[in-house]
Amino acid sequence: MKIKKHIIYILLFVVNVCFAQNSVTKKPLTEIITAVEQKFDVKFSYAFDDVSNVFLEQPNPEFNLQQTIAYLNSKTLLNFKILDDRYITVSVIEKTISICGFVYALENKDPLFGASVVVNDTKKGIITSETGRFQLHDVSLNAVISISYLGYKSQQFIAKQFFSETAHCNQIVLIENKEVLNQVLITKFLTTGFQKLMDGSTVLNTKNFGILPGLTEPDILQSIQILPGVESTNESIANINVRGGTNDQNLMLWDGIKMYHSGHFFGLISAYNPNLTNKVVVTKNGTSSEFSNGVSSTINMFTKNELSGKFAGAAGMNLISADAFFEIPISKKLELHISGRRSITDAFNTPTYDNYFNRSFQDSDIKTNSENIENQSTTSDFVFYDYTAKVLFDLNEHHKFRANVIGINNNLDYQESITQNDETESKSSNLAQKNLGFGGHWMADWNSKLSSHFTAYYSKYTVDANDYRIETDQLLTQTNEVLETGFKFNTYYKLNDFLTLLNGYQFNESGILNETAVTKPEYDRTKKDVLLNHAFYTQAEYNKDKTFFRIGVRANYFQKFQKLIVEPRLNIRQKLSNQFAAKLEGEFKNQSATQIVDFQDDFLGVENRRWILANEQTIPISTSKQASFGIAYNQNNLNIDVTGFYKIVEGITASNQGFYNNFQYINAIGDYSVKGLEFLANKTSHKYSTWVSYTYSINDYKFETFTPSVFPNNVDIRHSISVGFNYDILENLKISVGGMWRSGQPYTSPVEGNETVQSGNVTYVNYGAPNSKNLDEFKRLDASLSYKFNVYQSINASLKVGVLNLMNTKNIINRYYEVNPNDSESTIQINNTSLSLTPNMSFRVDF
CATH class of the missing domain: 3.55.50.30 (Phage tail protein beta-alpha-beta fold)
Known part of the structure; x- marks a missing residue:
């Protein structure tokens, strides 16, 4: 026993000495x-x-x-x-140091690839690698380093905290933001700034946006077209087709405001300034029950929603427009964000503008009148601009208020002059297209489990045209106006860290006006409709370990028709192993406002679509049902996704489709069904990303009153392939090359040998079987180059060059026929072509 006591005393002594x-x-x-x-x-x-x-x-x-x-x-x-x-x-010591670190998630210790590491009050920053590592050089000792990642709480450090006498890098752990259950699944998807969420939706983070083929700006609606199942059959972002749907079937929201207009230059440029947009969420199926009124997809755009506490901004210019935005702190609780963009084409004539102009107006009165009328000359002046403003006010930690406004404007002035008998007569025409929106938000955290979000908005879309024809001395005035107000109240109750319940109510009042007036002979037509919609919805979202599910239901009540539409929603993702996961999605949705294509009242031939409201007689409320199932593979930054889908949309009208055939002026109600397969393979690393996507789909109309009743959809693109490759040549020099190929869209040709038919005094094209032929395949190669450099300590600049249609391929994107004015028994084939080789260049300064 004494020996043991001596040993214990010796050990205690040694331990004390060591600790001392x-x-x-x-x-x-x-x-x-x-x-x-x-x-x-x-x-x-x-x-x-x-x-x-x-x-x-x-x-x-x-x-x-x-x-x-x-x-x-x-x-x-x-x-x-x-x-x-x-x-x-x-x-x-007034000197700079190099810092490095590894960024991990607290929950599973996984490295966070794509986390943003920024030196505050400068534009110096970097994105973490696959291992979560970052390294920055020449950083001031007292500089503040901000580390952020979508879905996680940001952290800040002083640079000298990273100083070490050894070569070891610090480990930084980020805590998941429990308010966001829908975690990021893939951090770098296709290019930097694209992310894949657990529910299958795709997020475009414009702040961290990398580079895509042909683009010089992170154009929101152009960028999402690299996703499988998202097409634009005529290159226009005003005509985005998601899984076979038409553009008006996409629900577009800007900070909760429903938008009815999406493009500048009549569809070639997104109307939403990407430099102020914080993120865009694109959902093709399995939509949350809080969204409806769009039977095809949901494109939800958000601006920056948190106070930064510092002045920041940027300005830039490309060969089409110039823009600027500013973040202005007014106090610790109040901040103002503003932006503006305007075309420069009225001051500078560039090859980019010429190509865009020819592409946009090739089939309009602007291009055709001067060719068809002798001794006539025409001039046109096209200007577009947009602006946004947002006020951010944090009453305290638990109550936050936001208010914002967005304005989108396109204006075309068109002058015609005719010289006869040495006298010249000139008249002017005009087309103005606007979308103005206001929104307000109140976000409240009542306790650790209960929170709420109240949203109210106002949206007004107008298109006005005054078309004066000199040859007939006739004035045609047209107006299409949409006025919508609404509010939404959501409550979120967190049962635990894995399960959250959403309950909400939404009210909308939509009014649409269509007016046409003609002089000589005098004619006036005005139609106005109003529709009230009440919606109640509930939803449960669960996310733990290998399982994610979101199940909900939405009940829509249309007061005018006393009609109730119930819409179930389902979204499940189950991880089968470390590499494989299965996903199942389904939804019912409805839509009460649609666009018709009017070839007679076509706003100078430039814009032939106008919004109308359902009346449940000739124009029903459209409804959709969609289901999809897929398998995803993810290992070593190789992501493979295969998804099969089936969608049916009922309650469409013939006037909604823009037929160039014998059904062009017939009123009928029908549906379309589309079934297909989407494939995407994407391999990423810190320096490169490469991808290939393929979509196969069969898209058919069904109109019971037509003969034949079943025929291919106007946007029936059977095969579509997209490939791309991004590479970081240097840390600040990036290149992107990509191409697309797709089968030609359907068109209808006249009956051979009997091309025209006469009805009374009018001769029409005698079309054959609807959409029985296809245009030649569409193919295009694009490329972009991006270089970033530091101008001053807190000022960064970037120079980007992009080329669309690098091989100058002539693609026909639409074909129809007209009666030959010189021979009423024959027709003339009209081909609309795509953009030719179109260069663009942008220069931006961030401060």
């Missing part, structure tokens, strides 16, 4: 300074914050004063300077 040695290994610098002051009878002058967190080993007791100061200078990032025999100053 460890405790004196490093001491606070403040204690060491005090000891040096007493030993050498000197006085140190310093700021407490500079030395308070510094620890180091005690200097050798045999050192003299000079040796002690030299030792302190070598072991710290401080400058110890002897002024005289009595005083010594201590200051922070």
Whole structure:
């Protein structure tokens, strides 16, 4: 027993000695300074914050004063300077250091690929690699480093906290933001800034946007077209077809405001300024029950929603437009974000503008009148602009208020002049297209489990045209106006860390006006409809380990028709192994406002679509049912996704489809069904990303009153392939090359040998079987180059060059026929072509 006691005493002694040695290994610098002051009878002058967190080993007791100061200078990032025999100053060394670190998720310790690491008050920053690693050079010692990642709480550090005498990098752990259950599944998807969420939706984060083939700006509606199942049959973002649907079947929201217009230059440029947009969420199926009124897809756009507390902004110009945006802090609780963009084409004529103009107006009165009428000359002036403003106010930590406005404008002035008998007569026509929206938000956290979000909005879309024809001395005035107001109230109750319940109510009042007036002969037609819609919805969302599901239901009540439409929603993702996952999605949705294509009242031939409301007689409320099932593979940054889908949309009208055949002026109600397969393979690394996507679909109409009743859809694209490759040549120099190929869309040709038919005094084209032929395949190669550089410490600049249709391929995107004015028994074939080789260049400065 005595031996054991002696052993225990010895062990305790050794442990105490070890702890004692460890405790004196490093001491606070403040204690060491005090000891040096007493030993050498000197006085140190310093700021407490500079030395308070510094620890180091005690200097050798045999050192003299000079040796002690030299030792302190070598072991710290401080400058110890002897002024005289009595005083010594201590200051922070004005130099830069290199920092590095690894960013991980707290829950599973997985590295976060694509996390944003930014040096505050500068434009210096980097994205973490596949291992979560980052490294920044020439960083000021006292610089504040912000590390953020979508779905996680951001963290900030002082740069000197990363300083180490060893080569080891710090480990930074980010905590999941529990308010966001829908986690990021793939952090770098196709290119930097694209992410895949657990529910299958895709997020475009414009702040971290990389580069895509042909683009010089992160154009929202152009960028999403690289996703499988998303097409634009005529290159226009005003005609985006998601899984066979028409553009008006896409629900577009800007900060909760429903938008009825999407493009500048009549569809070639997105009307939403990408430099102020924070993120865009694209959902093709399995939509949350809080969204409806769009039977095809949901494109939800968000601007920055958090106070930054600092002034920031950017300005840029390309060969079409110039823009600027600013984030202006007014106080600690109040901030203003503003942006504006305007075309520069009225001041500068560029090849990009010429190509866009020819593409947009090739089949309009602007291009055709001057060719058909002798002694006539025409001039046109086209201008577009957009603006946004947002006020952010945080009453306190639990109550936040937001208010915003967005305005989109396109204006075309068109002048015609005819010279007869040495006299010239000139008349002007005009087309103005606008969408104005206001929105307000109140976000409240009532306790740790219950939160709410109240949204109210106002949206007004108008298109006005005054078309004066000199040859007939006739004035045609047309108006299409949509006015919608609404509000939505959502409550979120978090049962636990994995399950959240959503309950909500939404009210909408939609009014649509259509007016046409003609002089000589006088004619006036005005039609206005109003529709009230009430909706109640509930939803449960669960996300834990390998399982994600979201199940909900929405009940829509249309007061005018006393009609109730119930819409179930389902979204399930189950991880089968470390590499494989299965997903099942389904939804019912409805839509009460649609666009018809009017070839007679066509707004100068430029815009032939106008919004109308359902009346449940000739125009029913459209409804859709969709189901999809897929398998996803993810390993070593290789993502493969295969999804099969089936969708049926009922309640469409013939006037809604824009037929160029014998059904062009017939009123009928029908449906379309589309079934297909989407495939996407994407391999990413820190320096490159490459992808290939393929979509196969069969899309057919069914109109019971037509003969034949079943025939191919106007946007029946059977095969579509997209490939792309991004590569970082240098840290700041990136290149992107990509191409697309798709089978030609259907068209209808006249009956051979009997091309026209006469009805009364009018001769029509005698079309054959509807959509029985196909145009030649569409193919295009695009490329972009991006270079970023630092202008000043807090000012960054970027130069981007892009080329659309690099091989100058002539693609026919639409074909129809007209009666030959010189021979009423024959027809003339009209071909609309795609953009020719179109270069663009942009220069931006961020500060």
